[in-house]
Amino acid sequence: MFPWEKRQMDGSKQPLRTWEKVYWGVFVTGFSVFLLSRVSVWTSAEPEDPAIAERREESRMRAARLMLAGQPPPADDPFDGLTPQEIQQYVDKATNGATSEDPFEGMSPEEINNFMQQQGSTATG
Structure with a gap:
């Protein structure tokens, strides 16, 4: 004591x-x-590498388009850490209001072709 x-x-x-x-x-x-x-x-939040942020954004965009097209998202979850409401808001914003009837709404034909080629290469490779 x-x-x-x-x-x-x-x-x-x-x-x-x-x-x-x-x-x-x-x-x-x-x-x-x-x-x-x-x-x-x-x-302290360390600054994020711009390349990583860009890849994450591309991954989220692909996943959003896949979800609208009725396909399952990739194995790695690009929406990790987001709530369902945040995911829905992101999908609405990122796809420019595209719906499941037309998941490619707002995309140019070249963008659609590039998207489909990327999905074909990721599905087979």
């Missing part, structure tokens, strides 16, 4: 001694430094 605890248990109302105040000051300072270092790790 620490001396200040023993005094408290004995019922004496003596204030903390100087060395006890220093002890508590060091303890509180050390604990605060530890917490602040952890908070900075939690809150």
Whole structure:
């Protein structure tokens, strides 16, 4: 038991001694430094590589078009971390309002051909 605890248990109302105040000051300072270092790790968001962000966006766009076409999405989930509402909002925005009746709405013929070629190569390769 620490001396200040023993005094408290004995019922004496003596204030903390100087060395006890220093002890508590060091303890509180050390604990605060530890917490602040952890908070900075939690809150620091490392900048994302633009190439990775672009690949993720392309993957999400392909998955959105596949979902509208009635095909299953790829094995790796491009919508990982999004809620169903966020996915639906993304699909609506990314496909320019395309529906399941016409999943290629808003795409040029060249874009449709490229999309179909990519899907053919990913399905077979």
